[in-house]
Amino acid sequence: MLKNTHVRSKKKMVAIGIVTGLLIPYSVVMGVTQASAATTTLNIISAEPTTGFDPAIAKTQASLRVMELIYDGLVDYNSDGEIVPGIAESWKTSSNGLTLTFKIRSNAKFSDGSVITSEDVVFSLERAAASGTMKAAYANMKSVNASGSSSVVIKLGRKDRTFMDTLAWIGNSGILSKKAVSGNASYFLVPKATSGPWVLTSNIPQNKAKLEANEYYWKTGYPKIKTINYVYSSDRTANASALAAGTQDMSFPMAPTDAIRLKAAGGFSFELAKGPTELFWGFNTKISPFNDIRVRTALAYLVPRTEKQDVCWEGLGPVSYGNLIHSGPFAQSALRTYKVTRASAVSKAKALLTKAGWVSSGGSAVREAKDIDGVKDGTKLSFKVPFEANWQQSRCHTEMMSQFVKEAGVEALPQAFDGPTFWTEASKGSFGMHHGGNGYATIDAQFLNGYTCTGGIVALIAKWCNKDFDALVNKAVASSTPRAKFYYNQAEKILNKELPLILVGGQYNVVGFNTNLKGFDARFDSSNRGLITATVS
Numbered sequence: 001m002l003k004n005t006h007v008r009s010k011k012k013m014v015a016i017g018i019v020t021g022l023l024i025p026y027s028v029v030m031g032v033t034q035a036s037a038a039t040t041t042l043n044i045i046s047a048e049p050t051t052g053f054d055p056a057i058a059k060t061q062a063s064l065r066v067m068e069l070i071y072d073g074l075v076d077y078n079s080d081g082e083i084v085p086g087i088a089e090s091w092k093t094s095s096n097g098l099t100l101t102f103k104i105r106s107n108a109k110f111s112d113g114s115v116i117t118s119e120d121v122v123f124s125l126e127r128a129a130a131s132g133t134m135k136a137a138y139a140n141m142k143s144v145n146a147s148g149s150s151s152v153v154i155k156l157g158r159k160d161r162t163f164m165d166t167l168a169w170i171g172n173s174g175i176l177s178k179k180a181v182s183g184n185a186s187y188f189l190v191p192k193a194t195s196g197p198w199v200l201t202s203n204i205p206q207n208k209a210k211l212e213a214n215e216y217y218w219k220t221g222y223p224k225i226k227t228i229n230y231v232y233s234s235d236r237t238a239n240a241s242a243l244a245a246g247t248q249d250m251s252f253p254m255a256p257t258d259a260i261r262l263k264a265a266g267g268f269s270f271e272l273a274k275g276p277t278e279l280f281w282g283f284n285t286k287i288s289p290f291n292d293i294r295v296r297t298a299l300a301y302l303v304p305r306t307e308k309q310d311v312c313w314e315g316l317g318p319v320s321y322g323n324l325i326h327s328g329p330f331a332q333s334a335l336r337t338y339k340v341t342r343a344s345a346v347s348k349a350k351a352l353l354t355k356a357g358w359v360s361s362g363g364s365a366v367r368e369a370k371d372i373d374g375v376k377d378g379t380k381l382s383f384k385v386p387f388e389a390n391w392q393q394s395r396c397h398t399e400m401m402s403q404f405v406k407e408a409g410v411e412a413l414p415q416a417f418d419g420p421t422f423w424t425e426a427s428k429g430s431f432g433m434h435h436g437g438n439g440y441a442t443i444d445a446q447f448l449n450g451y452t453c454t455g456g457i458v459a460l461i462a463k464w465c466n467k468d469f470d471a472l473v474n475k476a477v478a479s480s481t482p483r484a485k486f487y488y489n490q491a492e493k494i495l496n497k498e499l500p501l502i503l504v505g506g507q508y509n510v511v512g513f514n515t516n517l518k519g520f521d522a523r524f525d526s527s528n529r530g531l532i533t534a535t536v537s
Contacts, residue, residue: 071174
């Protein structure tokens with residue numbers, strides 16, 4: 001059996017592992033497409049998908065939350081974290097693990113009624129493999145070819161425990177209509193002829209979008225919700241107020257404080273998406289003072305860890321003292337590099353900064369440069385730290401950090417940015433140090449996409465590339481779970497030593513909804529595809 005060894009209760013965090021074989025398809029009515037039984041409306045208020053709807057470009061969580069509703073992949077995850085059939089009703093793996101053959105459902109159609117063919121799948125996967133978002137994840141795919149109109153053959157360069165998870169990455173591995181996309185430069189403004197449970201019928205930037213149930217969706221009788229009105233708002237406090245007033249039914253991610261308060265008031269519930277996540281301080285290691293490992297290490301000792309989790313996140317989510325937060329088969333022995341007393345942390349930080357040439361002088365509370373190459377003597381150790389203005393916890397965390405680093409003579413100045421501008425500038429390397437957080441579907445995706453040199457997310461996190469790190473990750477991807485765990489442990493040690501970012505913990509995404517939404521489960525990968533089988537009373 002092809003099986004996910006990362007299967008866990010949907011209420012627990014999961015890690016990834018795949019062995020080859022065959023999955024049993026869903027029991028569905030085949031051959032005849034039946035219109036969706038959807039009759040109701042769901043009102044969502046959440047951040048605008050400012051990176052758009054093109055899987056080759058869009059990589060922010062806000063865009064993924066919409067793309068996963070309008071695109072389907074060959075395979076998907078269920079709420080328990082198992083890989084299950086999607087557009088592919090079944091598949092088989094060769095004895096050497098290098099060839100995957102997928103059978104496309106006979107009733108799989110795009111939202112315009114056209115049949116989803118093997119050529120559409122080939123087009124979509126080749127496009128994903130060439131994209132900036134998925135290049136690293138598809139690096140092991142040597143070829144993808146049609147075998148007749150309803151079969152697709154993928155050949156891998158080596159055994160790959162993670163490739164099925166790449167295909168289950170719905171937002172960026174969604175199946176597109178070759179005919180609709182080719183030669184249409186404006187297609188992704190409001191994509192038509194899409195493969196998912198809903199169709200994006202309108203999108204007004206900085207305002208709202210509307211989605212309607214796909215009447216040709218292959219999963220007979222679904223989705224149950226006919227219309228999704230999607231209001232764009234980055235003000236999480238205002239979003240919580242809209243939920244409380246009943247004008248909106250669902251919002252994500254919510255501030256934990258708001259979710260806990262609304263649940264206590266009644267008529268409201270929330271779930272936590274507990275997949276692989278991270279909270280971090282990212283660096284541009286190419287500019288001063290962050291090009292000095294001693295400065296980065298000093299800051300790693302100084303920043304708040306348990307304190308920020310308790311104050312800013314209401315205690316929801318794990319804390320890190322040097323490594324990523326993993327559970328399940330990939331759980332590591334926790335690195336405790338920065339788990340020291342506050343007095344020791346400040347002492348170590350001061351010593352490191354002094355050795356780096358940032359000294360206390362002239363009675364100033366802020367350290368100044370002395371004999372540092374490329375830095376004028378007397379320059380203060382002062383810098384701006386951007387954060388997303390609409391993310392309440394990010395503001396809290398950044399302001400708390402600025403107070404903590406003062407003890408060692410560092411002036412970190414919080415700087416609020418709106419979300420779209422923030423991530424655009426982060427990708428350009430405009431920030432020396434910035435606050436960030438992200439979530440992934442799997443541990444493998446976290447390492448591959450978040451930290452390798454060709455990862456689609458690494459530019460948003462840190463300006464860093466380490467070939468030794470990449471080699472370990474590539475070995476992990478090609479290895480069984482126990483061996484992969486060893487390689488990831490070694491890779492984590494490189495991250496902890498070189499500090500292209502400071503990992504301080506994980507964030508559990510809070511998905512809040514009024515109790516008129518029935519049957520919704522927040523998936524471990526933060527996906528909202530649980531809405532497909534949900535209803536609104």
